[in-house]
Amino acid sequence: MKFPSIFRVAHPQRFEIKPRYYDPVKEEIEQRTSRIKKELQAEGKIPLDGDDLDSDFYSSSIRGAFASGSQIRGRSTSPFNSAGLMRLVIFVLLIVAVFGYIYLGPEALYTMAYLIGGLALLVVFFRIKGKSGK
Structure with missing residues (x-):
């Protein structure tokens, strides 16, 4: 009898070969x-x-797509929606928090928490205002 578990147990992978006919x-x-x-x-x-x-005439449509850095058609991206910018902002906030805590003590963390909370509320407010204004 198997006991229920929330963890997945690794099973051995089976080798499957699909023959190609020539x-x-x-x-x-x-x-x-x-x-x-x-x-x-x-x-x-x-x-x-x-x-x-x-x-002889076939050319791939993906050739050079990664090197050129162009966007995929139909997808509009904003620098504010990119994951890289979000990681950079989080990294900078963590660095500022560590140095603020070292130099100014816990008051720096509380001040930064209030500032971030206020900015988050402003962003939510303008997003809700923008949606209701349409």
Whole structure:
């Protein structure tokens, strides 16, 4: 009998291999078909396809997306919503709290707590005001 637990017990992972089937005849037919199609397109006997996903013409849409640093289309980001800025603000507040406690004592922590609470209330107030004004 198994006792109920709130913790997950690790189970050994099973090895599953999914075989890939290789058909040399089918691959040769596809290569010949694509080569003949390219030759006919080069001669102008058949029109060029814009959505041809052949390996020579295919280019990934993700190439350079990470290096360019551009946003994903349709997603609007604000510097105030980014996780990096939030981490920076928390880190700075912790550093200020530690040095304030060392130099000024517990009064610095209470003062900083009141200031942060007041700023949080102002942010909530303006967000509620902004939503009701729309």
